[in-house]
Amino acid sequence: MKKTIRLSGIAYESLVNGPGMRRVFFSQGCKHNCKGCFNPDTHDFNGGEEKDIDLLIQDVLDNPMIKGITFSGGDPFERAEEFSYMAKEFKKNNKNIWCYTGYTFEYIIENLELRNGWKELISNIDVLVDGKFEEDKKEDGLKFRGSSNQRIIDVKESLKCGYIVGFNL
Template sequence: MEDRKIRLAGMIYESLSNGPGLRRVLFSQGCRHKCKNCFNPHTHSFTGGELMDMDEIIVDIVSNPMIKGVTFSGGDPLEQAEKFSYIAKKVREKGKSVWIYTGYTFEEILSKISENKGWEKLLNYTDVLVDGKFDTNKKDEKLKFRGSANQRIIDIRKSLNTKEIYTINC
């Protein structure tokens, strides 16, 4: 990949609430979903945030032995799937897990995968996908790793291998 910059709205260097274990969280800049009462509305614009060097991000993640994985949130990481797939590949090669939060459902992703550059590649480097738009009417603060009851925590490895959706209960 020639352009080694990714547009991020922000980053959490150490998080325990965006997947299991201590995680680095990258917030993608750009989202088409614009969910009502989104907790990150500043991430919706595709021109906001800042450009960051992906190789520097990767080195910082893999050099920290305390970090168990990386979580891509948003915005929507699928809007920059090629760039996130580059990061995901590199961190998985170093034994770190990859979680993605997206407003797209797994079914939508599969039905549109051929027309969206990078989606398939990104899924192939993903361990867990939390799918679906945030639904303020189904908000539940007791849910672990998701904001509303319609969102699913999907084991992507198992789901892609069997062509069935395997959810994880947390």
């Protein structure tokens, strides 16, 4: 696997993309094209810029303030191989990992064997915020999600139980 990843940007210290101080990596590329998306510049798969994955990982590990990682987008599942490599390295260092995707948890599970990196990515993240952004379901005060249809899922418990378990905030 190449050791670079195409990102649209990085939020170096964020408190709004999951609990605690987090580093947020915004994937470049998305097929969902949700109406009202707040990151439409992340949709083009050729936009953004290539970054060295190992340097990104080391930069996080060198910062003791960063307690967790968030993969956002675009859609990280479109670059699952690269994000799964990052997730494995972060898990070795006890970092909490959240991931946003327009795909549903059920769709990801049904397609694990068909899409490169999906199995590795889903098995190395702690929380998945799933589902497309739906403009008509946007509500003020929703924590860590853009629309009420999106779910905040405890991935480890859901995989273990075989059904969706919500993450307790």
